[in-house]
Amino acid sequence: MKWMNKLEELLNIPSPTGDTEEAIAFVEKEFKTLKVPTERTNKGALLATIEGESDEAITFSAHVDTLGLMVKEIKSNGRLRLSKVGGFSWISVEGEYVTISTLDGKEYTGTVLSTKASTHIFSDETNNMKRDDDNMEVRIDEKVESKEDVEKLGIRVGDFCYLDPRAELTESGFVKSRHLDDKAAVIILLQLAEKIKKSGKPKKTINFLISNYEEVGHGATARIPENTRVFFAVDMANPGPGQESSEYSVTIAAKDSSGPYDLGLRKELVALAEKHKISYKTDIYNYYGSDASAALRAGHDIRAALVGPGVDASHSMERTHKDAIDETVKLLVAYVEV
Numbered sequence: 001m002k003w004m005n006k007l008e009e010l011l012n013i014p015s016p017t018g019d020t021e022e023a024i025a026f027v028e029k030e031f032k033t034l035k036v037p038t039e040r041t042n043k044g045a046l047l048a049t050i051e052g053e054s055d056e057a058i059t060f061s062a063h064v065d066t067l068g069l070m071v072k073e074i075k076s077n078g079r080l081r082l083s084k085v086g087g088f089s090w091i092s093v094e095g096e097y098v099t100i101s102t103l104d105g106k107e108y109t110g111t112v113l114s115t116k117a118s119t120h121i122f123s124d125e126t127n128n129m130k131r132d133d134d135n136m137e138v139r140i141d142e143k144v145e146s147k148e149d150v151e152k153l154g155i156r157v158g159d160f161c162y163l164d165p166r167a168e169l170t171e172s173g174f175v176k177s178r179h180l181d182d183k184a185a186v187i188i189l190l191q192l193a194e195k196i197k198k199s200g201k202p203k204k205t206i207n208f209l210i211s212n213y214e215e216v217g218h219g220a221t222a223r224i225p226e227n228t229r230v231f232f233a234v235d236m237a238n239p240g241p242g243q244e245s246s247e248y249s250v251t252i253a254a255k256d257s258s259g260p261y262d263l264g265l266r267k268e269l270v271a272l273a274e275k276h277k278i279s280y281k282t283d284i285y286n287y288y289g290s291d292a293s294a295a296l297r298a299g300h301d302i303r304a305a306l307v308g309p310g311v312d313a314s315h316s317m318e319r320t321h322k323d324a325i326d327e328t329v330k331l332l333v334a335y336v337e338v
């Protein structure tokens, strides 16, 4: 339960891409507790290293940044027009509570609504309108009726709006939240670090890269330790029609929109999963790119894999089960021990 509670704690720290300092500091403290030394990159990511017997390294990455919103325009009626941070559909955030964070540290609450939210006023139009950047807005919970009223609160263009994470653990072992992508994997890497520390010096050096710009595509493009031979993006898998991924298993991705992952590495992972009776799936994603894809595109000479727990309804109201988290930890531990 300890790590599920830590996951809930992390989910409740707002960290949209571009505003991740507090979440990075949380993970840094957890590595410190495990006595794993860390350093910050210029870009604000976190690198943690457990020295092994050989200098050759395996690098595991997970991203702490999430989807979010930014104030695009303060409208003359006191509402806020928004700009999306990361890729998601407006429908998935309609009605969501947000916290607006100003440059001078003030916070205000609000709600994401369409410009035609009341069915008593707009009737069928409410249902039929397409949701887009122009007709979605934030209603601020303050007495504001003009642009000037809003500016007096200290709210400016560029302020982040944090989506309510809605984190919840259920008796049946599920964890629900908007931001399981990829905070579930950050907690998986902390568990992996804990297990490695307990079993003594690993054969190979193990690096952990907690990246902070994955949702916009350039997370793990920089500061991958030079001795890295093998790179794992630990990120969510997507269950759904026509997919193999499951909320109760670890998925070893064969391919995504960035192309195939390293075949030799996939064979090794499948063999390890079979040997250790780990519940695993193999899957392909048509609309997906990982931090491993980003690292490859940036020109790193690495063997890359993408593995992770199945997360239902990704970039919407996400959910996974403790089983998927546990199976992912088991597979990564098995790989490190080889």
Ligand SMILES: [Zn+2]
Residues within 6 Å of the ligand: 063, 181, 182, 214, 235, 236
């Ligand atoms: Zn992700």
